[in-house]
Amino acid sequence: MIQTILLKQRPVGTPALSDFEFVKENVELSLKDGEILLETTYISVDPYLRGRMNDAKSYVAPFELGKPISSGIIAQVAASKNEDFKKGEFVSGMLNWKTQQISDGEGLLKVDKDKAPLSAYLGVLGMTGLTAYLGLTQIGKPKKGETLIVSGAAGAVGSVVGQIGKILGLRVVGIAGTDEKVEMLTSRFGFDEAINYNTTTNMRSAIQEACPDGVDIYFDNVGGPISDAVLFNINKFARMIICGAISVYNNTEMPKSVSVQPFLVKNSALMQGFIVWNYADKFPEAMEHLSSWLTEGKLDYTETIVEGFENTPQAFLDLFEGKNKGKMVVKA
């Protein structure tokens, strides 16, 4: 039996379980030449998927109503009529939220379960790690001794960004939403300081204290009022990597913030939207760094693994409540 999760209706504001539909089919999939049968092992749920649920122009096409959601998935080859893939091998790719599916192999990467746990290929060795490394290096252009501040720092991308920042010789400050996360950032991931935005009344001065030399690089996963507070602390020539804006993804009205333009002019500062897919030519170089740092024990990661394919929508919804620590992954 094959299970599929479809987008039933476009969420208005915060998504709900009722926006998804489960379909069960009792079919036997048969392969044509060149095709492989994939059995889903791990599913990545990511904040950016929220954007694809809207019917709006964005960097990837919106999901279609009544069609399966897709995201990064690790799957095992269950049968193969394609000479490039053998039964039993594991692959990663942008695949549908289905327990089984057929692929022609295009866009799939083989992953080695002996080199790293399979779920890591959705996280630190997948889009998450690439996003952290390439966002920080390509837009952030870090120079040793500079100060990096990371919002959503305990999230999948943020926790990797901070660790890479330390490897590259930066002072690293993280912003997260619980004391437990804040503790984890400094004790486990080696951040120099971390700020709990939920218990801090004046973020602007808390950032100032944590960044006595000002902010040179801001890796922004959240947007909203936290980003406003960072702006007041940026240095001349600051670089702001706008990687996500989870704090406003569910807004139904256009969010308002402090005008960034005067800050940018005053500081000759740069703010740039970052989408990892624009840097595909840099993936091999990035993967090389990430794998060797991981092997050398310089890069640690957390993941929240939710059991059960049917819990994928709930795992996605939990992202917006900050229930995950690190990468959120569903084990099918």
Place this chain on the structure above:
Amino acid sequence: MIQTILLKQRPVGTPALSDFEFVKENVELSLKDGEILLETTYISVDPYLRGRMNDAKSYVAPFELGKPISSGIIAQVAASKNEDFKKGEFVSGMLNWKTQQISDGEGLLKVDKDKAPLSAYLGVLGMTGLTAYLGLTQIGKPKKGETLIVSGAAGAVGSVVGQIGKILGLRVVGIAGTDEKVEMLTSRFGFDEAINYNTTTNMRSAIQEACPDGVDIYFDNVGGPISDAVLFNINKFARMIICGAISVYNNTEMPKSVSVQPFLVKNSALMQGFIVWNYADKFPEAMEHLSSWLTEGKLDYTETIVEGFENTPQAFLDLFEGKNKGKMVVKA
């Protein structure tokens, strides 16, 4: 008799004449070796001076209370004990708002009154032209056929930006505040289209109509609601040069705008504060282009020349009312 204009008090909100103080002194200036006596010919008044009147960290130090204001000035050498400068020559430099002053010559550039009108060295052949050329090319990175939109388009910088855009093969749309300015943009400066923001109720859709292929480059001199409307029309990989934010310079409260971050993420777009002084190494290259375009008649410019040294503060105030067409200059 020497006249000087001092900053009497820091303006709160919109500056007023009462923020300035006039001083007249009956002194005879005497030169030491290496010094020259300068007689002010033209004074540049610029929106960015407003920022220097605040006591706030910015890209140039704030003006000091009770001290002369300074800006770009063209002056004639009235006497010289410096072998590099001869009596009668004209120079340009950042000088004080004084009818006469002494200089050691440092930072002064000689200007040739036979090559172009003297006031042009404060405009199209001065910081204005350099700002237009370097902002557009260094941050905007224009590619033939792209669409450029310019706010404050009838201003000193904006009108030059648009013309350079046409020289470089772009579709150019300007935004200005009167029908007369809008008419000038298309008929005189060769803009493809121009929009009067004071008579347009829906700027967002007016921009959409004027830019059917979307906005690739935004040269922003104004900030505020006009910039919000542009954001809705940007293309993937758009570049936004934040050159000024005249619409909010006089705000006493931190202005709020539409949050730019979601637009930047969605479009992998870039927004960067531009200060011409950061690109000093590119000045010779830029001046070469600007002078030859001017000589070839490809570059036209307007200026509003106010007569009388004592009218300098009023000319500065008039910038915020949009009373100038093109570069605002005072003839001392």
